[in-house]
Amino acid sequence: MTVFIARRLLLLPLVGIGVTILIFGLLQLLSPVQRASLYVTDPRQLLAVDQVIRTHGLDKPLYIQYVQWLWNVVRGDLGWSETAKMTVARAIRTFFPATLELTLYAFLPIVVLGIWLGTISAVHRDRIIDHFSRLFAIGGQSMPTFVWGLLLLMVFYGAWRLFPPGRLSLDASLYVLSPQFRAYTHLLTVDALLNRQFWIFLDALRHLVLPVVTLSLVSAATLVRVTRSSMLETLRQDYVRTARAKGLEEPRVINKHARKNAMIPVVTLSTLLFVGLLNGVLITETIFGYPGIGRWGGNAALQLDAAAVAGFALLNAGLLVIGNLTADVLYAWIDPRIRLG
Amino acid sequence: MSVLAERKLAQQELPVTLSTWQIAVLRFRRNPLSMMGLVIIVGFVLIALLAPVLAPPAPNVRDPFMMPHAGYSPDPQPPRAGHPFGTTEQAFDIYYGFVWGARTAFRVGLIVVVTSVVIGILVGGVAGYYRGRVDEILMRIVDIFLAFPGLILAVVIVAILGPGLDNVMIALALVGWPGYARLLRGEILSVRERDYVEAARAMGASDPKIIIRHVLPNSIYPILVVSSLDMGSIVVAAAALSFLGLGAPVGYADWGQIISLSRNWIIGSGGNAFIFWYTVVFPGIALVLFTLGWNLLGDAFRDILDPRLRGST
Numbered sequence: 001m002t003v004f005i006a007r008r009l010l011l012l013p014l015v016g017i018g019v020t021i022l023i024f025g026l027l028q029l030l031s032p033v034q035r036a037s038l039y040v041t042d043p044r045q046l047l048a049v050d051q052v053i054r055t056h057g058l059d060k061p062l063y064i065q066y067v068q069w070l071w072n073v074v075r076g077d078l079g080w081s082e083t084a085k086m087t088v089a090r091a092i093r094t095f096f097p098a099t100l101e102l103t104l105y106a107f108l109p110i111v112v113l114g115i116w117l118g119t120i121s122a123v124h125r126d127r128i129i130d131h132f133s134r135l136f137a138i139g140g141q142s143m144p145t146f147v148w149g150l151l152l153l154m155v156f157y158g159a160w161r162l163f164p165p166g167r168l169s170l171d172a173s174l175y176v177l178s179p180q181f182r183a184y185t186h187l188l189t190v191d192a193l194l195n196r197q198f199w200i201f202l203d204a205l206r207h208l209v210l211p212v213v214t215l216s217l218v219s220a221a222t223l224v225r226v227t228r229s230s231m232l233e234t235l236r237q238d239y240v241r242t243a244r245a246k247g248l249e250e251p252r253v254i255n256k257h258a259r260k261n262a263m264i265p266v267v268t269l270s271t272l273l274f275v276g277l278l279n280g281v282l283i284t285e286t287i288f289g290y291p292g293i294g295r296w297g298g299n300a301a302l303q304l305d306a307a308a309v310a311g312f313a314l315l316n317a318g319l320l321v322i323g324n325l326t327a328d329v330l331y332a333w334i335d336p337r338i339r340l341g
Numbered sequence: 342m343s344v345l346a347e348r349k350l351a352q353q354e355l356p357v358t359l360s361t362w363q364i365a366v367l368r369f370r371r372n373p374l375s376m377m378g379l380v381i382i383v384g385f386v387l388i389a390l391l392a393p394v395l396a397p398p399a400p401n402v403r404d405p406f407m408m409p410h411a412g413y414s415p416d417p418q419p420p421r422a423g424h425p426f427g428t429t430e431q432a433f434d435i436y437y438g439f440v441w442g443a444r445t446a447f448r449v450g451l452i453v454v455v456t457s458v459v460i461g462i463l464v465g466g467v468a469g470y471y472r473g474r475v476d477e478i479l480m481r482i483v484d485i486f487l488a489f490p491g492l493i494l495a496v497v498i499v500a501i502l503g504p505g506l507d508n509v510m511i512a513l514a515l516v517g518w519p520g521y522a523r524l525l526r527g528e529i530l531s532v533r534e535r536d537y538v539e540a541a542r543a544m545g546a547s548d549p550k551i552i553i554r555h556v557l558p559n560s561i562y563p564i565l566v567v568s569s570l571d572m573g574s575i576v577v578a579a580a581a582l583s584f585l586g587l588g589a590p591v592g593y594a595d596w597g598q599i600i601s602l603s604r605n606w607i608i609g610s611g612g613n614a615f616i617f618w619y620t621v622v623f624p625g626i627a628l629v630l631f632t633l634g635w636n637l638l639g640d641a642f643r644d645i646l647d648p649r650l651r652g653s654t
Contacts (some may be wrong), residue, residue: 019485022485022486022489143629145581146600150603153608154608154615276490279493283584286585298498300500301496301497301499301585313493313494313497315489
């Protein structure tokens with residue numbers, strides 16, 4: 001196990017270098033003037049853009065530029081984001097907790113719904129409930145996030161004013177920004193409880209409902225399908241027949257013998273879904289005006305905010321690499337056969 | 342169909358030896374969901390082919406893909422004579438966009454999927470067949486591309502190349518090929534060890550001939566399944582980029598673009614939230630059905646081609 005993890009960890013810097021080369025290579029399609037924002041911490045420095053280009057070697061050969069840029073990245077110096085009006089590093093610190101909060105709330109319903117529906121679908125194969133859940137899965141996968149999101153907004157905000165877009169309503173956000181409110185975790189629901197401000201907790205929750213529902217429906221669909229096919233395969237195994245033959249009651253057979261063994265691909269997929277949520281909420285956050293990392297990245301891409309786009313891509317790639325590693329380790333941990341291979 | 346009836350059917354058909362192809366068609370026809378997928382996609386093909394008949398562009402229009410708009414009315418207008426699906430803001434005709442959008446969808450889907458598959462086959466084929474150092478290098482490059490969440494890499498590429506449908510297609514193809522490369526490599530690694538490949542090699546066949554005649558035809562099926570599923574998801578991704586404002590220019594017949602025009606109107610006005618329903622519902626239906634159709638077809642292909650599922654329905 002240790003060897004396995006060590007080997008994986010050794011590959012990390014290699015992939016990291018590759019990822020930075022790819023981002024750097026894409027950035028080369030921009031002019032040095034456009035790239036200058038990657039090297040400043042204050043927009044006023046850009047008034048002397050020639051000087052920025054000279055001091056940071058933007059007129060030097062590529063490999064020198066790459067090393068210099070990489071050095072900046074390693075030091076956490078990611079440049080100035082014009083869309084957020086702050087440094088990229090600060091923008092990430094500001095927007096990431098919002099996305100993390102959304103992800104944490106969305107993840108639970110996805111996993112519970114996905115595994116539960118997938119299991120009953122496999123157990124009651126070709127019955128009504130199976131058809132229903134397969135239809136749900138294929139429908140969920142076919143429903144683009146932005147169509148779903150807009151329809152939900154139309155009904156639950158447009159018609160009923162129940163769940164507004166954004167992250168907080170105005171009076172709540174004024175209170176959160178005031179000095180009485182201490183930010184412990186930057187996760188609003190948690191902070192609100194720690195500050196004993198129950199109304200802020202409820203307000204934040206209200207804003208989370210629609211994005212969480214949108215994300216859950218789309219992502220749970222994938223999990224349902226994987227759980228179902230994995231369960232079907234396990235239910236066909238000899239040890240399940242043995243368990244039934246020795247007279248165990250059905251729930252025990254399904255929950256202990258079959259499901260445990262069917263969970264291997266499910267755990268992997270869940271890990272990847274979690275990272276995917278942290279990364280891929282671009283559309284959902286844009287629709288619901290939720291001030292997370294995805295909306296910032298989307299805006300930055302629209303306005304060609306080079307430093308922000310690069311920082312956003314680096315963050316996403318980093319998270320995905322860590323996510324893949326976690327998935328591999330979990331995989332090996334659950335299934336001893338993998339380690340031998 | 343009940344188990345008994347199915348068994349009866351199988352007995353009736355067994356004496357006649359069926360080709361693999363006939364069995365595939367039979368299995369396909371037995372599954373109502375697969376048939377539904379086929380019907381949906383054939384429907385969209387017809388809409389795309391007949392676009393000039395269904396929604397004739399005005400005479401001497403330079404680009405039929407640009408939705409006609411009568412005036413610049415800022416508010417969407419409900420369905421009425423001449424505009425069966427209503428009009429969006431700036432008075433673009435939704436029905437015209439719906440019909441010509443099918444052409445856009447097929448164009449984007451086919452170009453992106455075919456490009457990705459070709460690159461994927463070249464890279465994955467070389468890596469899987471030659472193994473060793475070539476494989477190692479190529480697969481690490483694939484790893485790097487896969488180290489980005491797809492949509493985000495596409496957004497970054499389009500942002501840097503500049504908005505537009507062509508750049509969206511380039512971006513999606515750049516994002517799409519690594520998946521195919523990895524998939525095909527895995528298949529080829531197992532196929533190249535089979536006896537018939539060994540036999541061909543012993544008979545002195547050249548490498549390209551072995552790859553094209555023996556290895557590829559036996560490892561291509563998973564690609565077929567994934568690419569049919571991709572036809573739907575690529576079009577959705579392109580629509581998402583259009584929705585963000587990175588895709589086709591305003592007024593281009595593209596479903597994502599029409600939906601993005603509806604964004605300002607979903608909360609309705611004058612106390613009626615659903616007053617502008619047509620701006621999101623019609624393009625939304627088009628996108629959902631298109632994706633659903635390809636997903637159902639992809640599932641059908643998987644059921645037919647996956648040997649582990651054979652013999653079960």
